[in-house]
Amino acid sequence: MSTSLHELPEPMPLMGVKLTPFADYAHAIKTVSFLLASEDKVFSVAVNPEKIYRASHDRSLRELLNRAEICLCDGVGAALAVRVLHRKKIDRITGVALFFELIRAAADNQWRVYLLGASPDVNDAAAKQLQNDHPNLNIVGRQDGYFQEAAAVVDAINASDAQLVFVAMGSPKQEIWIAEHRDQINAQFCMGVGGTFDVVCGKVSWAPEFFRRTGTEWLYRLLMEPKRWRRQLTLPKFVWLVMKYKMGLEKDRGAPLA
Ligand code: UDP
Numbered sequence: 001m002s003t004s005l006h007e008l009p010e011p012m013p014l015m016g017v018k019l020t021p022f023a024d025y026a027h028a029i030k031t032v033s034f035l036l037a038s039e040d041k042v043f044s045v046a047v048n049p050e051k052i053y054r055a056s057h058d059r060s061l062r063e064l065l066n067r068a069e070i071c072l073c074d075g076v077g078a079a080l081a082v083r084v085l086h087r088k089k090i091d092r093i094t095g096v097a098l099f100f101e102l103i104r105a106a107a108d109n110q111w112r113v114y115l116l117g118a119s120p121d122v123n124d125a126a127a128k129q130l131q132n133d134h135p136n137l138n139i140v141g142r143q144d145g146y147f148q149e150a151a152a153v154v155d156a157i158n159a160s161d162a163q164l165v166f167v168a169m170g171s172p173k174q175e176i177w178i179a180e181h182r183d184q185i186n187a188q189f190c191m192g193v194g195g196t197f198d199v200v201c202g203k204v205s206w207a208p209e210f211f212r213r214t215g216t217e218w219l220y221r222l223l224m225e226p227k228r229w230r231r232q233l234t235l236p237k238f239v240w241l242v243m244k245y246k247m248g249l250e251k252d253r254g255a256p257l258a
Helices: 025-036 049-057 059-067 076-086 095-109 120-133 150-160 173-181 196-200 209-213 217-224 226-232 234-246
Strands: 012-014 017-019 042-047 070-073 112-117 138-143 164-168 189-192
Touching: 012 076, 017 049, 017 059, 017 070, 025 070, 025 095, 025 189, 042 049, 042 059, 042 173, 049 059, 049 076, 049 234, 059 173, 070 076, 076 234, 095 112, 095 164, 095 189, 095 196, 112 120, 112 150, 120 138, 120 196, 138 150, 150 173, 164 173, 164 196, 173 189, 209 217, 217 226, 226 234
Parallel strands: 042 070, 042 189, 112 138, 112 164, 164 189
Antiparallel strands: 012 017
16 A cells, blocks of 8 residues: 555644645645555645634634645745744645646546535536636536535545545535545545635636735735625734734644644
């Protein structure tokens, strides 16, 4: 048996959760290709300041995030917190950019892909767009994210023989769903991708290059969808939490590192 989990970089602990320090996207893709050549299963989550803050107040979310084998450093705030608290550098690997890289790799390598989540229209349009962009892409199944019978969805995923399952049902719903069903799902790689299908089909625009480069996608999203302002309120709370860690007023209430 191959040892793909040993190919994963040593996780970096951060404020009760952990981050997987991939050097770059190519490193992440290589890790997934090792995984698919092994018998291991991996659950990947994107970790950003909002999730870190919520996890600091929610033990079950913290434990759930710590059960994921891959925790992407999805937010510039998370990377800055690593720098401030551990004096280490970690590069950002965003969930949406990694999704696009994985789709490209899947098309090149004929990896079997399942798309789970979003509204029926968005799921359909995203699949068509991906297929159009990558004619070789092997989408073996898909399902919108508003289903009733989870067991039937798990059966459909297994019947499709998918290797990669992308789950776009928003956070933390998608992470909870993956964690609850991962043992029954045969696919080796499951990843929560939030609103990525909405981006793929153009319903939501991906932050322009400037915002991506400066790590301010959250600001772009706030400008485009002001009704999400409540979710952005966690950002100053996250900064305060980092300061509390820095001053020693807070320490990991520790779910163990997986
Ligand atoms: N969604 C879903 N099932 C649900 C709730 C949400 O499939 O029960 C989808 C929704 O249609 C949208 C995505 O999940 O496509 C949520 O996107 P959002 O950008 O809010 O994700 P987040 O920012 O939470 O990662």
